[in-house]
Amino acid sequence: MLEYLHLTNVGPAPEMELELASRLNLITGDNGLGKSFLLDVAWWALTRRWPQDVNPRLTSSYTARPTIPKDPATIEFRMKSKTKSVAYTSKYIPRDESWLGKAGRPWNPGLVIYAQSDGSFSVWDPARNYWKTKGNVDVQERLPGYVFSPKEVWDGLNVETEGKVNRVCNGLLADWANWIREKGDAAKNMKNVLSRLSPSKAIHDRLEPGPLTRISVFQDARDIPSLKTGYSKAVPILHASSGVRRVAALAYMLLWSWQEHRLAARQLGEEPAKQVILLIDELECHLHPRWQRSILRSLLDLARVLHRSATIQIIAATHSPLVLASAEPFFDAKRDAWFDLDLTPDGHAGHVDLRKRDFVRLGDISNWLTSEAFDLKEPRSIEAEEAITEALDLLRKTSPSATDVTRVNHLLKKSLSESDRFWGRWSEFRESREAAK
Ligand SMILES: Nc1ncnc2c1ncn2[C@@H]1O[C@H](COP(=O)(O)OP(=O)(O)O)[C@@H](O)[C@H]1O
Numbered sequence: 434m435l436e437y438l439h440l441t442n443v444g445p446a447p448e449m450e451l452e453l454a455s456r457l458n459l460i461t462g463d464n465g466l467g468k469s470f471l472l473d474v475a476w477w478a479l480t481r482r483w484p485q486d487v488n489p490r491l492t493s494s495y496t497a498r499p500t501i502p503k504d505p506a507t508i509e510f511r512m513k514s515k516t517k518s519v520a521y522t523s524k525y526i527p528r529d530e531s532w533l534g535k536a537g538r539p540w541n542p543g544l545v546i547y548a549q550s551d552g553s554f555s556v557w558d559p560a561r562n563y564w565k566t567k568g569n570v571d572v573q574e575r576l577p578g579y580v581f582s583p584k585e586v587w588d589g590l591n592v593e594t595e596g597k598v599n600r601v602c603n604g605l606l607a608d609w610a611n612w613i614r615e616k617g618d619a620a621k622n623m624k625n626v627l628s629r630l631s632p633s634k635a636i637h638d639r640l641e642p643g644p645l646t647r648i649s650v651f652q653d654a655r656d657i658p659s660l661k662t663g664y665s666k667a668v669p670i671l672h673a674s675s676g677v678r679r680v681a682a683l684a685y686m687l688l689w690s691w692q693e694h695r696l697a698a699r700q701l702g703e704e705p706a707k708q709v710i711l712l713i714d715e716l717e718c719h720l721h722p723r724w725q726r727s728i729l730r731s732l733l734d735l736a737r738v739l740h741r742s743a744t745i746q747i748i749a750a751t752h753s754p755l756v757l758a759s760a761e762p763f764f765d766a767k768r769d770a771w772f773d774l775d776l777t778p779d780g781h782a783g784h785v786d787l788r789k790r791d792f793v794r795l796g797d798i799s800n801w802l803t804s805e806a807f808d809l810k811e812p813r814s815i816e817a818e819e820a821i822t823e824a825l826d827l828l829r830k831t832s833p834s835a836t837d838v839t840r841v842n843h844l845l846k847k848s849l850s851e852s853d854r855f856w857g858r859w860s861e862f863r864e865s866r867e868a869a870k
Pocket residue numbers: 443444445462463464465466467468469470471494495496497498499
């Protein structure tokens with residue numbers, strides 16, 4: 434479990450500090466304020482490698498660079514390893530363009546899975562990516578992690594080690610097709626995971642595997658897994674919508690990493706990990722509002738089933754008011770936390786602030802839009818917001834001109850719905866003016 438991060442002079446803010454909660458951590462903030470960056474740093478702290486360094490085919494998750502190159506930069510972190518809390522402060526070494534590592538064996542945070550927003554995935558497995566012992570000496574000969582570009586999640590991952598290319602993962606298409614052919618536990622587990630991640634239990638909502646299919650008579654000999662939908666018995670997974678593919682990839686990566694980890698641990702005569710950490714960027718990515726509302730709860734439920742004997746920590750970035758609203762029934766300040774990034778005006782420019790916020794229930798989802806999480810002035814169109822701002826200005830004036838009132842009335846008519854609750858206030862204002870004449 435990751436317990437603490439403290440960044441100085443690195444990334445978008447001069448300083449960022451967060452004391453993470455043990456179960457769920459939600460991160461909100463405008464585009465470009467550092468949500469994905471914080472997840473990259475969390476992954477690095479846990480595994481000590483930047484995803485881009487492990488797999489240059491990624492188009493994000495580069496080594497963190499100091500904000501002001503000539504000033505010292507540090508990343509301090511604390512995590513719960515297998516046995517105890519451990520902390521380290523790493524310094525940036527400009528000459529090497531890298532972060533100074535702790536000497537000796539790294540800490541073991543448990544199984545770490547990072548779902549990036551573009552469909553890349555990174556997995557760090559304590560049974561397969563940890564150090565080997567040769568005699569009494571620790572040597573790092575194993576892979577530093579499994580880092581998949583979006584295409585490699587589907588088609589498989591090859592990794593070159595010591596001049597030899599090894600197939601380290603077959604990918605979703607081949608593995609899932611094989612699981613279906615074997616008719617064993619793996620196919621059942623995939624079906625179960627997909628069902629749990631579905632937007633609801635309703636038959637038309639449930640992600641239900643169909644038969645193996647082909648997508649081309651002449652050009653593609655692969656058997657492609659399919660899904661049943663409300664209108665078809667078999668949509669090849671390659672033709673499925675972006676939302677469905679995102680969730681299928683998530684289901685596969687969660688299952689693949691856990692199954693392979695258990696297998697490796699058994700072969701090594703070790704216990705499976707007692708901690709699982711899931712980092713997930715833009716949790717709502719490609720999902721319809723109905724699905725955005727259920728995905729977080731589904732993930733927590735799934736974790737409980739998949740990792741019965743392990744604790745699970747989720748660190749998720751989101752832009753969705755539905756995700757925050759969906760956490761209201763179960764959010765528990767003892768084990769959950771919400772962090773928000775804001776741009777605070779500062780002279781001519783501004784600076785990024787990271788703050789832990791009190792999570793209070795807001796009920797109506799539009800209340801989330803106007804909360805500190807999303808900072809909208811009005812949960813309406815830009816035109817409606819401008820019209821209401823002008824109307825409120827007039828309401829505050831002692832003697833607003835008739836032309837202004839007519840003009841603003843016209844703007845409101847153009848941008849508000851007939852049933853908008855603002856009409857109540859506006860009509861009252863107009864009636865009181867009529868009465869005063
Ligand atoms: N490797 C890096 N080194 C230093 N700063 C970075 C790095 N990657 C991203 N950043 C900082 O983070 C900002 C982008 O933030 P990002 O996390 O992608 O935003 P979002 O909140 O939308 O996910 C950039 O403007 C830059 O300041």
